[in-house]
Amino acid sequence: MNYRKGIIAIIIDSQNNFLIVQLQSYSKNDWNFVGGGKEGIETPEQNLLRELKEELSIDQNDFNIIGISSTPLKYDFIEPIVRDDITYVGQEKDQFLVKFHGEKSKIKIQLEEIRDYKWVKFEQLSQYLNFPNQLEKAHAVIKELLPVLI
Structure with a gap:
């Protein structure tokens, strides 16, 4: 499999606000963190850099990687998908905590994939992370990599 x-x-930004995105395919109440699939032989760090550039138009000098969770996010699809002649039953994503220190006005979302984005406080995440176990898994990563917030 x-x-x-x-x-x-x-x-997160310098005021500990979290950046969340609403994908074009989501309903109006569903939000997530930035992310995406690995291409070719990319390392997780290369995957991260590419996704931040593609989806938000931010460069490596706009952020620092605080850490990567010891626990990847793994979940099954409702139905398998086929990409590049490979059938996938789900996704397994490395989870990074990233500190943004660039200018927020430089953020330009990739409209083909992302409808909207916003910065929210930690306490507000529960209003936006509605997918099954999404909030709990995000809290676990934040607790692991930035425990002063929890």
Whole structure:
């Protein structure tokens, strides 16, 4: 059984606000963190850099990687998907905590994939992370990599 590899970037700013995105395919109440699938032989760090550049137009000098969770996010799809002649039953994503220190006005979302984005406080995440176990898994990563917030 193949799991598609990828990354999730939990991005915080200097005031400890979290950047969340609403994908074009989501309903109006569903949000997530930036992320995406691995391409070719990318390392997780290369995958992260590419996704942040593609989805938000931010460069490596706009952020620091605080850490990567010891526990990847792994979940099954409702139905398997086929990409590049490989059938995937789910995804397994490395979870990064990233500190954004660039200018927020430089963020330009990739409109083909992302409808909207916003910065929210830790306490507000429960209003936006509605997928099964999404909030609990995000809290676990934040607790592991930035325990002063919890």
